[in-house]
Amino acid sequence: MAKVPHRLYLTEEQMPKQWYNLRADMKEQPDPILNPATFQPVTEEDLYPVFCEKLAHQELDGETRYIDIPEEIQDFYKMYRPSPLIRAYNLEKALDTPAKIYYKFEGNNTSGSHKLNSAIAQAYYAKEQGLKGLTTETGAGQWGTALAEACSYYHIPLTVYMVKCSYEQKPFRKSVIETFDASIIPSPSDTTNVGRAILKEHPDTTGSLGCAISEAVEKAVSTPGYKYVLGSVLNQVLLHQSIIGLESKIAMEMLDEYPDVVIGCAGGGSNLGGLIAPFMQDKLLGRANTRFIAVEPASCPSLTRGRYAYDFCDTGRVTPMARMYTLGCDFIPSANHAGGLRYHGMSPILSKLYHDGYMDAISVEQTKVFEAATFFAKQETILPAPESAHAIYGAMEEAKKCKETGEAKTILFGLTGTGYFDMMAYSAYLNKSMNDYIPTDEELEPGFAGLPKIPGIQE
Amino acid sequence: MAKVPHRLYLTEEQMPKQWYNLRADMKEQPDPILNPATFQPVTEEDLYPVFCEKLAHQELDGETRYIDIPEEIQDFYKMYRPSPLIRAYNLEKALDTPAKIYYKFEGNNTSGSHKLNSAIAQAYYAKEQGLKGLTTETGAGQWGTALAEACSYYHIPLTVYMVKCSYEQKPFRKSVIETFDASIIPSPSDTTNVGRAILKEHPDTTGSLGCAISEAVEKAVSTPGYKYVLGSVLNQVLLHQSIIGLESKIAMEMLDEYPDVVIGCAGGGSNLGGLIAPFMQDKLLGRANTRFIAVEPASCPSLTRGRYAYDFCDTGRVTPMARMYTLGCDFIPSANHAGGLRYHGMSPILSKLYHDGYMDAISVEQTKVFEAATFFAKQETILPAPESAHAIYGAMEEAKKCKETGEAKTILFGLTGTGYFDMMAYSAYLNKSMNDYIPTDEELEPGFAGLPKIPGIQE
Numbered sequence: 001m002a003k004v005p006h007r008l009y010l011t012e013e014q015m016p017k018q019w020y021n022l023r024a025d026m027k028e029q030p031d032p033i034l035n036p037a038t039f040q041p042v043t044e045e046d047l048y049p050v051f052c053e054k055l056a057h058q059e060l061d062g063e064t065r066y067i068d069i070p071e072e073i074q075d076f077y078k079m080y081r082p083s084p085l086i087r088a089y090n091l092e093k094a095l096d097t098p099a100k101i102y103y104k105f106e107g108n109n110t111s112g113s114h115k116l117n118s119a120i121a122q123a124y125y126a127k128e129q130g131l132k133g134l135t136t137e138t139g140a141g142q143w144g145t146a147l148a149e150a151c152s153y154y155h156i157p158l159t160v161y162m163v164k165c166s167y168e169q170k171p172f173r174k175s176v177i178e179t180f181d182a183s184i185i186p187s188p189s190d191t192t193n194v195g196r197a198i199l200k201e202h203p204d205t206t207g208s209l210g211c212a213i214s215e216a217v218e219k220a221v222s223t224p225g226y227k228y229v230l231g232s233v234l235n236q237v238l239l240h241q242s243i244i245g246l247e248s249k250i251a252m253e254m255l256d257e258y259p260d261v262v263i264g265c266a267g268g269g270s271n272l273g274g275l276i277a278p279f280m281q282d283k284l285l286g287r288a289n290t291r292f293i294a295v296e297p298a299s300c301p302s303l304t305r306g307r308y309a310y311d312f313c314d315t316g317r318v319t320p321m322a323r324m325y326t327l328g329c330d331f332i333p334s335a336n337h338a339g340g341l342r343y344h345g346m347s348p349i350l351s352k353l354y355h356d357g358y359m360d361a362i363s364v365e366q367t368k369v370f371e372a373a374t375f376f377a378k379q380e381t382i383l384p385a386p387e388s389a390h391a392i393y394g395a396m397e398e399a400k401k402c403k404e405t406g407e408a409k410t411i412l413f414g415l416t417g418t419g420y421f422d423m424m425a426y427s428a429y430l431n432k433s434m435n436d437y438i439p440t441d442e443e444l445e446p447g448f449a450g451l452p453k454i455p456g457i458q459e
Numbered sequence: 460m461a462k463v464p465h466r467l468y469l470t471e472e473q474m475p476k477q478w479y480n481l482r483a484d485m486k487e488q489p490d491p492i493l494n495p496a497t498f499q500p501v502t503e504e505d506l507y508p509v510f511c512e513k514l515a516h517q518e519l520d521g522e523t524r525y526i527d528i529p530e531e532i533q534d535f536y537k538m539y540r541p542s543p544l545i546r547a548y549n550l551e552k553a554l555d556t557p558a559k560i561y562y563k564f565e566g567n568n569t570s571g572s573h574k575l576n577s578a579i580a581q582a583y584y585a586k587e588q589g590l591k592g593l594t595t596e597t598g599a600g601q602w603g604t605a606l607a608e609a610c611s612y613y614h615i616p617l618t619v620y621m622v623k624c625s626y627e628q629k630p631f632r633k634s635v636i637e638t639f640d641a642s643i644i645p646s647p648s649d650t651t652n653v654g655r656a657i658l659k660e661h662p663d664t665t666g667s668l669g670c671a672i673s674e675a676v677e678k679a680v681s682t683p684g685y686k687y688v689l690g691s692v693l694n695q696v697l698l699h700q701s702i703i704g705l706e707s708k709i710a711m712e713m714l715d716e717y718p719d720v721v722i723g724c725a726g727g728g729s730n731l732g733g734l735i736a737p738f739m740q741d742k743l744l745g746r747a748n749t750r751f752i753a754v755e756p757a758s759c760p761s762l763t764r765g766r767y768a769y770d771f772c773d774t775g776r777v778t779p780m781a782r783m784y785t786l787g788c789d790f791i792p793s794a795n796h797a798g799g800l801r802y803h804g805m806s807p808i809l810s811k812l813y814h815d816g817y818m819d820a821i822s823v824e825q826t827k828v829f830e831a832a833t834f835f836a837k838q839e840t841i842l843p844a845p846e847s848a849h850a851i852y853g854a855m856e857e858a859k860k861c862k863e864t865g866e867a868k869t870i871l872f873g874l875t876g877t878g879y880f881d882m883m884a885y886s887a888y889l890n891k892s893m894n895d896y897i898p899t900d901e902e903l904e905p906g907f908a909g910l911p912k913i914p915g916i917q918e
Contacts, residue, residue: 005470005471005537006471006537006538007468007537007538009466009468011464012464012465012466076840078464078465078466079465079466079549079839079840080840090538108567109840109841110836110840110841110842110877112879116840149840152837153837153840171882172631172879172882172883172886175882175883175885175886175889176842176879176882176885178886178889179833179836179842179885179889180836180837181837374638377569377638377639378611378612378639378640380538381535381538381539381568381569381575381608381612382568382569383569383635383638418569420571420631420635420879420880421879423630423631423634423635424631424634426634426635426638427631427634427637430634430637430638
C-alpha cells in the first residue's frame with residue numbers, strides 16, 4: 001500500500017450510480033408521518049399538494065434499498081463531484097494523536113456545502129413533472145444557494161424564504177442567490193397568512209426555520225403549478241445525501257481503511273444521515289461496530305435535550321407530523337446563535353436510530369466550535385462553515401482521547417461546507433464578543449408543552 | 460480514448476516536482492531591473508534589504524530552466540492541489556460552439572485563488588532564512604488572504620497593507636485575514652512616511668496597489684528582521700505559478716489534447732505567466748504555434764494602452780525600476796473598478812513576450828465581465844472572481860468566433876478564483892449600477908509624463 005494521499009478523488013467511473021436508502025436495512029422503521037387532520041399515516045397522494053410526485057414516493061418508500069440516480073443528475077454531479085476524501089495529516093500532527101483522521105469535504109462548490117446534492121435532485125424531479133416554480137426556506141443560506149443554483153440550471157423560478165436574522169447578517173448570501181435568478185424574502189414576511197400572524201404576535205422576531213417552512217409551504221400550495229422543497233430532515237433528502245457516504249466508503253476501501261468512528265454535525269440531519277448511511281448499513285447488518293456521533297449546537301439541542309415525540313415540521317403547523325427528537329415546533333433558537341443547525345426537530349430516520357441506540361449525540365457551545373474552526377483552518381487551510389465546525393470539534397475531541405489512551409482509531413468526519421459567508425460570526429469570535437447562550441430547562445418547557453396532542457398516540 | 464471527464468485531477472505522484480523558469484527559453488531576456496540610485500542593473504545583494512535571499516536569487520536567475528520545489532512546499536501543495544482541469548461541457552453547449560473549452564480552476568482553496576501557490580513558497584523561504592516577520596500589500600484581498608494562510612502555517616507574523624477602497628468594500632476579507640492571525644492596515648495609512656505623504660497630497664484617495672507596495676516596502680526595511688513579499692509582477696512569482704501551467708499540460712496530455720488558444724486575465728501577470736509557461740516554451744522552441752491572449756480591464760489597460768518603459772513598481776518610487784508595459788506608477792485606477800487587476804504595470808517577462816509579438820492582449824469593460832461571469836456561473840455552477848471573469852469573457856469570445864467559422868479549436872483558460880468576497884460588485888451588476896469607466900487619453904497622460912528619466916536609457 002502506497003502512502004495515503006492528502007486528497008483522494010474517485011474517478012467519474014467510480015462514482016455511485018445509485019443512492020442508498022438506509023430505511024431498507026433498519027430493523028424497525030421510523031414511525032409513520034401522520035396527516036394532522038385525520039391522525040392517520042399520510043399516503044403519497046396526501047403529499048402531492050405540497051411535494052413533487054416522485055419525491056413524495058421517495059419520502060414514503062422504506063423498502064427499496066438502492067435507487068438509480070437519473071443520468072441527468074449524475075451528469076450534474078460530475079460538475080462538482082466526486083468530493084475529496086482528505087487525510088488530515090496536519091491536524092493529526094498538531095494534535096499529536098495516534099488517530100488517523102479523514103474528512104469528506106463537501107464545500108468545494110459554489111453553494112459552499114453538501115446541500116447541492118439534494119437540490120439538483122429535487123429540481124430535476126420538479127422539471128420532470130413540468131412544475132411552474134418552487135418555494136423553499138433557508139436558514140444560514142446554504143440550502144437557498146444550492147437550490148437557486150439547481151433551479152437556475154433547469155430554468156425553474158424559485159422563491160426562497162430566508163430566516164430574517166440570517167438575511168440581515170448575510171447580505172452577500174442574498175446577492176449570490178439573486179445571481180442565480182431566485183427571489184428571496186426575509187421570513188416572517190407579510191406575503192403569507194402564517195407570516196402575518198407570526199409578525200402580529202411577535203413583531204420583533206428574528207425568525208426561525210420552522211416559521212420560514214410554514215411560509216414556503218403556504219406560498220407553494222397557494223400558487224398554481226408550484227411545489228415546496230426542503231433541504232433537510234426529510235427521508236428523500238437523506239436518500240440523496242447518501243452519495244456522501246457511498247463515495248466515502250469507496251474511497252476508504254481503496255485505502256484499505258474502515259472508520260471506527262463517524263462524526264457529523266446535526267441540524268436537520270441531511271449531512272449526517274448521508275455520511276453515515278453505508279457505514280450504518282454495516283452496523284445494522286452486524287458487519288461492523290462503528291460508533292456514530294452527532295454533534296449539535298448547545299443552543300438548539302434537539303437530540304441531547306429534546307423529546308422523542310410527534311411534532312409538526314413547521315411553526316405554523318401546516319405540515320404533516322413526524323415522530324422525531326424535537327424541542328417543539330414553537331421553539332425559536334437564540335438570535336445569537338451563528339450559522340445553521342437551527343431546526344427544532346431532527347430527521348425521523350436519525351431520531352429512530354438514536355432512540356434505538358445506534359448513534360450517540362453531543363452538544364457544544366459556539367465559542368468552542370469557533371475555537372475548533374480556527375484551529376482547523378490554520379492546520380488544514382480550509383475555512384469551515386460554523387455548521388461543519390461542530391463535526392471538527394467532535395473529531396478533535398475523539399482524537400485527543402486517542403492521545404490519552406494510545407489507541408490508533410480511524411476517525412471519519414463530514415466537513416460539510418465553507419465559511420466564506422459567515423465572517424461576521426468569525427469576527428465576533430475574534431473580538432471575543434461571541435455569546436454562548438444555552439437555553440435553561442425552563443426556557444425549553446413551553447416548546448414541549450406545545451407538542452401536538454394525538455388521540456391514542458400522544459396525549 | 461474514453462470520454463473526457465468533467466474534472467480531471469492528477470494524482471499526487473503526477474504532480475510536478477520542479478517549477479519551470481520561462482526566462483531560460485526566451486531568445487531575448489527581459490531588460491534588467493535597475494537600481495534607482497545608480498541606474499545600474501541590480502545585484503542579488505542589492506535586493507537583500509527588501510527580499511529573502513533565496514527569492515532574490517530566483518528573481519535574477521534567467522538561466523536555470525527547472526528549479527526543484529522544496530519538499531515542504533510540495534507537501535503543502537498536496538493539501539489543496541492538484542487543481543482540476545475542467546471540461547466546460549455546459550458552457551460549450553450553451554454557446555453552441557464547436558470549440559472544446561477547458562479551464563484550470565485554481566479557486567478551490569480558502570484563499571480563493573491561485574495566489575497560494577506563490578504565498579507558501581515565499582513564506583517557506585522566509586522561514587528558512589529565520590526572518591522575524593513579513594509585510595505585503597493586497598488589492599482585492601486574494602493575495603493578502605493567501606499569504607496570511609501561508610504565514611500562519613509557518614507561524615510568521617505578517618502585516619498586510621490593503622488598498623483602502625477594497626478594505627472598505629470587503630469587510631469580510633479583513634476577518635478572513637485576521638482569522639489567520641495577520642494584521643491588516645488600510646492603505647494609504649499614517650503608519651509610513653510614504654503613506655502620510657500621499658494622504659497629505661490626496662486626503663480622499665481610495666488607494667492603489669502601487670501605493671500599498673510603497674508602504675509595505677517601507678515597513679519591511681524599517682523593521683528589523685522583516686522582509687517584503689509580493690504576490691504578482693515579479694519573476695519569482697511567475698516561477699512559482701508555473702505549477703498551474705505544468706499541471707494543465709500534464710492533464711491535457713493525458714487527454715491527448717493541446718490548446719490552440721490559451722487565455723488568462725492579466726493584472727500583474729502572476730496567473731497568466733504561470734498558466735502559459737510550458738505552452739509558451741513550446742512556442743519559443745518552435746514546437747507549437749499556440750495563440751496566447753491576455754485579458755485586462757478597460758479601466759486599467761497596461762498592456763493595451765500602456766507604454767513599454769522603465770518604471771517604478773510602486774507609487775512612492777522606493778522600489779527598483781523594471782521595464783514593462785505601464786500606465787505610470789502615479790496611475791490610480793477608478794474606485795468604481797471592481798475586484799483586482801488594478802496594477803499600473805505588468806510582469807516584465809510578459810511585457811517582453813507581448814512586446815516581441817508572442818502574445819496578444821485585449822481589454823474589456825466591467826459590465827461585460829460580469830455578464831460573462833453570471834452566464835458562466837449558471838452553466839458551470841462556479842461563481843467566478845471578477846478577475847477570473849476577464850478570462851471567461853475572452854474564452855467565450857473565442858468560442859463564439861469558432862461558432863461563426865466552424866473551427867473546433869481547443870481553448871484553455873485560467874479560472875483563477877472564486878467571487879465569494881465580491882458580492883458587492885455582483886450586486887452592483889444585478890442592480891444595473893455598475894460603472895464602465897474607461898480613462899481617456901488625456902487622463903492617462905499624467906501617468907506617462909511621470910515615467911522616470913534614466914540618463915542614456917530613457918530620457
